[in-house]
Amino acid sequence: MTPLAEALLLQAGYNAALVTIGAALLGFAAGASGTFLFLRKRALVSDAVAHATLPGVGLAFILMVSLGGDGRNLIGLLAGSAATAWIGLWLMDWITRRTRLAEDTAIGAILGVFFGAGVVLLTVIQTMSAGRQAGLESFLLGSTAGMLFQDAVVIATGGTLAVAATWLMRRPMTLVAFDSEYAAALGYDVRRIDLLIMGLVMAVTVIGLKLVGLILIVALLIIPAVTARFWTERSANVIWIAGSLGALAGYVGAVLSASVPDLPTGPIIVLVSAGLFVVSLLFSPSRGVIAALLQHRSFQARVHRRQGLLALAAQHPIRETYTLRLLTSQGLVRADGVPTEAGRAAAAKVARDERRWEIAREIHQAAGLAGRYEGLTPIEDVFTADEIAEFDRRLGPPVAVGGV
Amino acid sequence: MAPGGDRAGQPRIATCDGAAAARHSTSETAPLALRGVTVSYGRKPAVFSVDATFPAASLSAIIGPNGAGKSTLLKAALGIIPRLSGDVRVFGQPLKEKRAHVAYVPQRASVDWDFPTTVLDVVQMGLYRQVGLLGRLNGRLRQQAMDSLERVGMVDFADRQIGQLSGGQQQRVFLARALAQDADLYLLDEPFAGVDAATERAIIDVLKDLTAGNRSVIAVHHDLSTVRDYFDHVFLINVRRIAEGPVDTVFTPATLQAAYGGRLAATQLDDLALAGAMR
Numbered sequence: 001m002t003p004l005a006e007a008l009l010l011q012a013g014y015n016a017a018l019v020t021i022g023a024a025l026l027g028f029a030a031g032a033s034g035t036f037l038f039l040r041k042r043a044l045v046s047d048a049v050a051h052a053t054l055p056g057v058g059l060a061f062i063l064m065v066s067l068g069g070d071g072r073n074l075i076g077l078l079a080g081s082a083a084t085a086w087i088g089l090w091l092m093d094w095i096t097r098r099t100r101l102a103e104d105t106a107i108g109a110i111l112g113v114f115f116g117a118g119v120v121l122l123t124v125i126q127t128m129s130a131g132r133q134a135g136l137e138s139f140l141l142g143s144t145a146g147m148l149f150q151d152a153v154v155i156a157t158g159g160t161l162a163v164a165a166t167w168l169m170r171r172p173m174t175l176v177a178f179d180s181e182y183a184a185a186l187g188y189d190v191r192r193i194d195l196l197i198m199g200l201v202m203a204v205t206v207i208g209l210k211l212v213g214l215i216l217i218v219a220l221l222i223i224p225a226v227t228a229r230f231w232t233e234r235s236a237n238v239i240w241i242a243g244s245l246g247a248l249a250g251y252v253g254a255v256l257s258a259s260v261p262d263l264p265t266g267p268i269i270v271l272v273s274a275g276l277f278v279v280s281l282l283f284s285p286s287r288g289v290i291a292a293l294l295q296h297r298s299f300q301a302r303v304h305r306r307q308g309l310l311a312l313a314a315q316h317p318i319r320e321t322y323t324l325r326l327l328t329s330q331g332l333v334r335a336d337g338v339p340t341e342a343g344r345a346a347a348a349k350v351a352r353d354e355r356r357w358e359i360a361r362e363i364h365q366a367a368g369l370a371g372r373y374e375g376l377t378p379i380e381d382v383f384t385a386d387e388i389a390e391f392d393r394r395l396g397p398p399v400a401v402g403g404v
Numbered sequence: 405m406a407p408g409g410d411r412a413g414q415p416r417i418a419t420c421d422g423a424a425a426a427r428h429s430t431s432e433t434a435p436l437a438l439r440g441v442t443v444s445y446g447r448k449p450a451v452f453s454v455d456a457t458f459p460a461a462s463l464s465a466i467i468g469p470n471g472a473g474k475s476t477l478l479k480a481a482l483g484i485i486p487r488l489s490g491d492v493r494v495f496g497q498p499l500k501e502k503r504a505h506v507a508y509v510p511q512r513a514s515v516d517w518d519f520p521t522t523v524l525d526v527v528q529m530g531l532y533r534q535v536g537l538l539g540r541l542n543g544r545l546r547q548q549a550m551d552s553l554e555r556v557g558m559v560d561f562a563d564r565q566i567g568q569l570s571g572g573q574q575q576r577v578f579l580a581r582a583l584a585q586d587a588d589l590y591l592l593d594e595p596f597a598g599v600d601a602a603t604e605r606a607i608i609d610v611l612k613d614l615t616a617g618n619r620s621v622i623a624v625h626h627d628l629s630t631v632r633d634y635f636d637h638v639f640l641i642n643v644r645r646i647a648e649g650p651v652d653t654v655f656t657p658a659t660l661q662a663a664y665g666g667r668l669a670a671t672q673l674d675d676l677a678l679a680g681a682m683r
Binding site (some may be wrong): 039168169171172174175177178179182184185186187230231232234235238 | 457529
């Protein structure tokens, strides 16, 4: 088997299998929990929260060493990171509510100050005798080298809790994300639900610190939800699609990095996730770039076809080259601009439909049909055959175009 | 459910005859009574020491110039924005006790209409408090939501993504969401702003049905020319309370001048007064 196939089937060794499963679980948890962060349009808050974990890691290490313990105890480090992340989150909330500073300012301030403090603490730890082999800088970009079974258990447990809480609280969180004023009027505590959304994000950040690192975790939280949005129009589906996309990116990213020596896992996962985003951006059937382009083209062609045929019916010259090209390619006009047999018939039909619509608007005034007329919906789609026959009775016999 | 039909198993709040209730509402029983409500953004009060009593089973308008605090008053009454001071009573009790009896229709422009949700999902948001976190939106509740859509003429749009709606249709969906709550007091923020004529008629018909069924409606309103046609009661505000009472006695050139100051041209005032005199 090639290294890639081995990694794909979890046959590339115990550590690689552990990393792959852990990354997939983390990807699912981050994608699902990040849904409401994205829908609430507060993606950058999570970046500040992630950076605010760093001083907690440093302080926890110093505290554990000074108490005579092992400074690298994972649970202790994660507890420390959660503590300072929570302080950062709380401070952002306080700054936004109690001062005249806007949220983006608060995000910038907390992100910079907490990250700076964290870097200072890591430098201090480097000078401690116990600190040299601590490897705390791996929390910045993540590391898979020393991944233990315990780490995977932390991700699985924390991730399951975060996803369960997201699903349980999806109604209040949807309400706050869509219409926070209405949520408040119903009696929901909007501030607490916002803190819950951020709290879930914080939990995922903390459990993902070791594997992906604090700088890139925001990508795992946001990109899957943004990508999922291309494939569904319902917020509840976004949760599951984002989770699945996150899991896929985690699995594939970990496999790729395991099958090629020296590829970093976290960044590869993010790049795979970004690849899924680009594919969705291009190919989503309802919201994708290509679909939008095709719809625009088809609409433009319908407008030009109608205008051109109306001009033929009125025996006006067609001046726009696009119109002429379109009608020629459809076999309605010859290269020299003279309408063909089919062109005359189509022109007569368009002109007649135009007059049928006028009658229709007179007859069906009350039905609000005037609003439905844009000249592009075929009249047969709106009225039944007997209704159209009635319009024709009032119109009199059809008139040929081009005087045959 | 027929508009205004009686609802089995739910406590009725305002059961007395509509017209009589309108005349005899006191702050003890009124659907909404405010005392000394003050709201401030920074140090400049947006709403200052406002007393108001809105009558039961009536259509009430909150009117005043731009920036007069109309929407702010409504939001403060609902606890959406904090009050600096003041007391709010809903059917004689604190809002907390009566939340289930109050439905709010926010301004259409206050939300992102590209949000991934459907028309029916939005209407069902009005039922979230009833179903709780784990409850299922079963057939009966779904029917309740569909009935609300029926009342605003939007049943055919139930499965549409909300981004595909016109402005008027968006407003109807918001109204349907409030109707799904089956409340006794409806508070609407500019329900007619930027909607087409057909929607405006549809909305006012629903609101009149509500009051005919003993529900109370309070709407922030900006179009002075329709006040007399649509509303029974007006509350004029320009940061402070200017006047309140039945339309016929309170909606006069003198009070409008007091509320709008120089912003309302004299000819407009004459037109409105004339329209009043002709009825």
